[in-house]
Amino acid sequence: MEVWKRNLIVCWFGIFIASVGMSQIAPVLPLYIKHLGVTDTASIAQLSGLAFGITYIISAIFSPIWGQAADKYGRKPMLLRASLGMAVVIFCMGFAQNVYELIGLRLLMGAITGYSTACTTLIATQTDKAHAGEALGTLSTASIAGSLLGPMIGGYIAESLGFQPVFFITGALLLVSFITTALFIKESFIREDKKTLKFKEVWNSVPEKSLTITMFVTFFVLTVALYSVEPIVTVYITELSGNTSHVALLAGLAFSASGLATIIAAPRLGRLSDKIGVHKVMLVALVAAGLIFIPQAFVQNHWQLMGLRFLLGLTTAGLIPSVNILIKKITPQNLTGRVFGFTMSAGYLGIFGGAVLGGQVAAYFGIRSVFFITSALLLINAVWVYFKVYKKLNILQN
Incomplete structure (x- = not known):
């Protein structure tokens, strides 16, 4: 082999x-x-x-x-x-x-x-x-x-x-x-003694700074939104089901529903991005994701929650890949790795921020409030993406 x-x-x-x-x-x-x-x-x-x-x-x-x-x-x-x-x-x-x-x-x-x-x-x-x-x-x-x-x-x-x-x-x-x-x-590793660029040197070499910052913030908001409900899904399902004997399994299914939808939708949304433009898919997916969070606060049973999380997965399939595609397009080849590294740091910070936000909001305002705040974050980010990314790339494309 x-x-x-x-x-x-x-x-x-x-x-x-x-x-x-x-x-x-x-x-x-x-x-x-x-x-x-x-x-x-x-x-x-x-x-x-x-x-x-x-x-x-x-x-x-x-x-x-x-x-x-x-x-x-x-x-x-x-x-x-x-x-x-x-x-x-x-x-x-x-x-x-x-x-x-x-x-x-x-x-x-x-x-x-x-x-x-x-x-x-x-x-x-x-x-x-x-x-x-x-x-x-x-x-x-x-x-x-x-x-x-x-x-x-x-x-x-x-x-x-x-x-x-x-x-x-x-x-x-x-x-x-x-x-x-x-x-x-097996790795054939040869160490290369090259000067390591500092953050300021890398940033000064980035041509599209405004778009890049927008993508960093968008990636941060996306991960905040996706992970704000992670700490409270299990507790929420306990409230919805009233039966604690299968909570762990039901929570696992709720977590997995969005992942399954993402696997189904990601290739199709990728092909759609190639046809109509990645910025259009990103904007529509952001708005759709923001709206789908709202009814999750009103579900009456765990099956409704799973269904809505599946729909959420269909929208998120067009978000994170879109961010990565845009960053690759606007970043010089020799800086791609470093810029993607900064993007991942934004994602990690978003995961932490989302998990802590979800836990704190649930503790002080109730579990259902988490879905409203997350929805608002996504919709606000969609407005920003419209003015900073969509309008600019739409003009360039036309």
Whole structure:
């Protein structure tokens, strides 16, 4: 088997496991926090948001550091570091004695993550040009598949075996990923001693600063919107169903509904973007997503919530890919990697901001208020995108 194919298979497996591990914990966190002794609903919502979001705020800080280390020492060492570190930390979460230990471990996990980024960089640099598109396209499905199946797997394990086995099984799977990476990943790494551009130097070289800033903010708002409901979905479903015997599984299905829709819609919206313009798809998707959040505040049962989250997934399928396409179009080739790195930092900050926002709003104003505030953020961002992106690109296109 060719080296690039073997690397692709191992990286796909590793990203899939990492995505499953990260996403299957999300619907279990509120229940696990309650298991650790927190009984007040408002406190559970607040602490769930903090525990979920803290991982990503730390990831935003450490991502550039690990990226620089990968350039210095190679991508395989970063893969080994991330997979083994995550395996140990997630396994230890199963032994947490209180919510503060859990939050501390989630913080540590944010500092050591980076498996997916290292995999993408490895495949991009080690695969020949004739197969690079095929390899990177295949690799991208691993994260989506893992995020789709993770919540359902986590909910099923929690319901069948209890909360702690979710962490133990996830840690064991990441350990398997570490072993397969160590045995089968081959990297031809040659260190290049090049001057590292500082942020100011990179920014001064960006030609479309206004559009780039708009994309950073849009990506931030998108992740805030998508993750504002993460801490409260499980609690919301508990309120809607009135039956706590299958909450973990139902929450997992609710989390996965939008992911399934995104997988279905993303290729079709991508082709539509090529035909009519990515800025048009982005604007319509932003407005649609903002409107779909509103009825989620009025649902009467968990099936209605799942249906609306599926519709939300159809709209979000046209958002994050659109941001990435526009950034690639307006960014010089030699700066693409660094600018995408800044975009990812904006995304990580958005995940943290969304998780904390959702938890705090739910605690002080009620769970249903989260959907209204999230809707308002998306619709305000849509207005900004209309004036800063849509009108400008529409004129250029015509």
